[in-house]
Amino acid sequence: MAAPIAIHLEFGGGAELLFDGVKEHHVTLPSQSEPWDVKQLLVWIQQNLLKERPELFVQGDSVRPGILVLINDADWELMGELDYQLQDQDNVVFISTLHGG
Amino acid sequence: MATEHQKPATQQQQQAGVSSFTLVIYEQENFQGRCHELTGPSNNLQEAGVEKVGSILVLCGPGAKKPGNLQTQRLAMPVLCSSCAEKRAALKRPKTGHSLCKDCFFWAFEEEVHQTIVAAKLFKHGEIVGIAASGGKDSTVLAHVMKLLNERYDYGLELMLLSVDEGITGYRDDSLETVKRNQQQYELPLKIVSYEELYGWTMDAIVKQVGLKNNCTFCGVFRRQALDRGAIMLKVDKICTGHNADDVAETVLMNVLRGDIARLRRCTAISTSSEGDGVVPRCKPLKYAYEKEIVLYAYFKKLDYFSTECIYSPNAYRGYARTFLKDLESVRPSSIIDVIHSGENLSVRDGVKMPVQGTCNRCGYISSQALCKSCVLLEGLNRGLPKLGIGKHHRLHGKILSQQPLTEKEERKLKAVDF
Numbered sequence: 001m002a003a004p005i006a007i008h009l010e011f012g013g014g015a016e017l018l019f020d021g022v023k024e025h026h027v028t029l030p031s032q033s034e035p036w037d038v039k040q041l042l043v044w045i046q047q048n049l050l051k052e053r054p055e056l057f058v059q060g061d062s063v064r065p066g067i068l069v070l071i072n073d074a075d076w077e078l079m080g081e082l083d084y085q086l087q088d089q090d091n092v093v094f095i096s097t098l099h100g101g
Numbered sequence: 102m103a104t105e106h107q108k109p110a111t112q113q114q115q116q117a118g119v120s121s122f123t124l125v126i127y128e129q130e131n132f133q134g135r136c137h138e139l140t141g142p143s144n145n146l147q148e149a150g151v152e153k154v155g156s157i158l159v160l161c162g163p164g165a166k167k168p169g170n171l172q173t174q175r176l177a178m179p180v181l182c183s184s185c186a187e188k189r190a191a192l193k194r195p196k197t198g199h200s201l202c203k204d205c206f207f208w209a210f211e212e213e214v215h216q217t218i219v220a221a222k223l224f225k226h227g228e229i230v231g232i233a234a235s236g237g238k239d240s241t242v243l244a245h246v247m248k249l250l251n252e253r254y255d256y257g258l259e260l261m262l263l264s265v266d267e268g269i270t271g272y273r274d275d276s277l278e279t280v281k282r283n284q285q286q287y288e289l290p291l292k293i294v295s296y297e298e299l300y301g302w303t304m305d306a307i308v309k310q311v312g313l314k315n316n317c318t319f320c321g322v323f324r325r326q327a328l329d330r331g332a333i334m335l336k337v338d339k340i341c342t343g344h345n346a347d348d349v350a351e352t353v354l355m356n357v358l359r360g361d362i363a364r365l366r367r368c369t370a371i372s373t374s375s376e377g378d379g380v381v382p383r384c385k386p387l388k389y390a391y392e393k394e395i396v397l398y399a400y401f402k403k404l405d406y407f408s409t410e411c412i413y414s415p416n417a418y419r420g421y422a423r424t425f426l427k428d429l430e431s432v433r434p435s436s437i438i439d440v441i442h443s444g445e446n447l448s449v450r451d452g453v454k455m456p457v458q459g460t461c462n463r464c465g466y467i468s469s470q471a472l473c474k475s476c477v478l479l480e481g482l483n484r485g486l487p488k489l490g491i492g493k494h495h496r497l498h499g500k501i502l503s504q505q506p507l508t509e510k511e512e513r514k515l516k517a518v519d520f
Contacts, residue, residue, distance in 0.1 A: 013238070013396060014408040065427035068396060075192035075397070078180045078200055096408070097238075097347075097396045098423070 004031045005088040009045070015067060015096035020051050029086070038071070039082040041092070056098075068095045129155040130198065184209070191401065195391050195434035203401050210398050214386055215250050221371045223384045224339065226257035231337035231381075233328055234262040234291075236279030239343030241406040242395050243387055247341065248287050261335055262287075265327045266295035267320055268303025272412045279407040286405065294331035296323055300479055308413055311487040316413050318491060319482075322474045326466060332381040344385040347392040347426065350437045353444035354422045363455050369444040379466050391437060462502055471498040486515035 009025040016023045029036050029044060039061055046054055057064060062082060069076040070093040071084055086092075124139040126146075137151050146154075179189040182202035190200035194209075201209060217223075224230060232247055234240045244262060251258050264280050267273050277293065284291040297303045300323060308316050332340050349369060356365035367373075372384035387395065399406055429436040449455075460466065461473035468474070474490060480501050481489030489497070500507060507515075 012400070012408075014410065017409065065431040066392075066423075068393060070400075073191065074179075074189065077193040078190050093400075095396055095400060097392045098427075 001031055001033055002035045003088075005029050005036060005086060005090075007041075007086060007089065008091045009049075010091070010093040011095075012093065013068075013095040013097060015057065015094050018052055018054075018057050019049055025049060036086040037082065038069075038076065038084045038086065038092070041086060042082075057094075063094065064098075066096065066098045068097060069093070070095070125158040126151050126154050127156045127158070128153045130200075192394075192397055195393050195430065196389075196438060198434070206394075207398065207402070210390065210394055211246055211249060211253075214246050214390060215254060217371070217389055218250070218256075218386050221384070223341070223372060223386060224256055224258055227259075228257075228338040229259045229261065229336060231261050231263040231292075231328075231332050231335055231340045232289075233340055233342045234264050234280045234283065235343075236264075236276035236283070236407040237343070238396055238399050238406045238408065239345055239348075239387060239392075241279070241283060241404050242399050243341065243343040244283055244287055244289065245402070245404055247386065248289065260289050261337060262289050262291040263328060263331050263335065263337070263340065264291065264293045265324050265331065266293050266297075267324065268296050268305055269412060270305055272409060273304075275409070276407040279405060282405055290335075292331055292335050294327050294334070296327065299323075299327055299330055300475075302479075302482055304413065307482065307487075310482060310485075313413060315488075315491045319478055320413075322478055322490075326473075326475045329379060329381050329466075333379065337381060340381050340383045341386055342383060343387055345387045345390050345392050345395055346437050346441060347423075347430075349385070349388055349444070350426055350440040351419060351422045353440050354426065355419060358418075358422070362449055362453055365444070365447065366449050366455075369441060379464075389438070389441075472501060477501070481515065486512060488515040 006026065006028045009027060011019050011023055011025075019025070027049075029041070034040075042058060042061065042063065046058055050057055055064070057067065059065065063069060069081075070091075071079045072091050073093075076084065126137045126139065137149060139149065143149050180200050182188050182190045182205050183199050184201055184205040188202035188204065191203045192206060193200050194206070230247070232240065232244050234244055244260075247258075247260055250256065251260060262280060262284055264277060266277060280291065280293075283289075295303075304316065304320055307319050311319065328340055352368045353365065356362075356368055371388050373380075373382055398404075426437065426440070456469035458467055458469055461468040461476055462471050463476045464473060466473045466475065470477075472480075477498070478490035481487050481491075486507075489501075497507065497511065
């Protein structure tokens with residue numbers, strides 16, 4: 001069993017509008033048999049935090065193209081993307097690039 | 102193997118020196134794809150099954166030989182910057198695939214914009230340049246980088262911020278607050294021109310009359326002219342806008358999809374020459390900058406920008422082109438620059454009919470018709486016939502110019518349908 005982990009989530013660039021305008025969320029992911037990865041985190045966010053228009057945030061089992069993901073301040077493309085295993089106190093940021101310029 | 106962990110440090114080091122090095126070769130960069138482990142010399146990599154080398158990981162010390170450990174090592178191992186090879190990489194660049202740390206990324210991003218400016222000779226020493234500022238990510242990054250490069254490379258430009266207030270409550274009024282903060286942060290003069298002062302109509306009032314169907318047409322046409330009018334009031338020589346690579350690629354696609362050959366031909370141009378009186382030359386210094394990099398630049402630099410969707414709904418057609426392009430980018434990041442490349446290298450066959458640019462008989466602005474789009478839209482609003490400027494009603498231009506009344510049949514067609 002993997003112990004519950006506390007992580008910090010941040011939504012920006014307009015993505016926060018899908019979360020009642022709230023940018024920062026401190027959340028605890030419950031204990032489960034497998035370690036938490038980003039793919040499971042996306043499902044958890046969709047079930048527990050996302051307030052509206054899920055199609056603007058997720059597409060298939062990943063984020064919608066055009067939403068950038070940073071894990072501990074680094075592009076998730078350097079971290080294994082969906083396969084990255086979350087650690088306690090990790091910081092995950094979602095920034096939409098899809099809003100006006 | 103498990104006991105190795107408990108051995109004193111000195112012994113571990115000795116061991117590492119002797120035998121516990123593992124070289125892991127990945128076929129893809131950033132330690133992705135098929136991997137091969139080598140623990141000793143190999144005089145023929147192909148025989149060892151290695152066909153392609155994208156990245157190499159060197160593991161040493163205890164656990165280096167434990168294959169079970171590789172997965173966690175790979176994920177926990179920070180990728181180093183491919184430029185300075187010192188700091189941890191912060192992003193993978195979509196254009197080049199390079200992994201860079203924040204500082205090397207800032208430098209590369211700024212230098213590329215500088216190269217774009219120099220290669221296209223966008224500015225001359227001593228010019229006054231208006232930066233079209235909306236408070237959004239692109240124009241905020243543009244203002245920041247223009248100010249920085251102007252100082253770093255002594256362009257000798259006088260920079261100003263130029264904003265348009267469309268009169269959209271709850272959207273533009275908020276974003277203009279961001280522009281006002283930028284003005285103070287960057288210490289640049291700011292001029293705001295409003296639709297209300299230029300046309301006598303705010304977008305709020307226009308939407309009340311025309312509804313949510315064609316409102317983006319009014320806004321787009323009015324904005325183009327509003328920027329020119331503001332630029333003339335400020336006496337600027339040039340306007341630069343925050344259009345990025347994604348925007349340009351989207352526009353190429355949209356013009357292909359709409360069969361708009363005239364716009365397709367000119368939409369990839371990095372700058373417009375002065376097309377006549379009342380039109381200030383424009384340029385796009387961020388033309389080759391990916392949206393991803395602009396957003397990350399703003400995020401890592403903690404720039405203050407505004408990001409909310411316009412309350413009068415985004416342009417639906419552009420939305421489709423955008424989603425399509427983003428989907429392509431996620432499969433092949435170079436798609437964006439490739440679409441721009443295609444657009445730049447298209448040439449239109451001789452004999453294809455192009456509209457002839459003239460000037461508007463009423464306001465003197467460039468127009469391919471007797472009246473410019475902006476005057477026709479305005480006339481429609483003022484006469485209570487908002488559809489006058491939507492679609493093709495060129496044959497009515499004569500009547501409008503001579504202020505003749507329209508027939509009942511003509512009027513009926515141009516009235517707003519019930520929304």
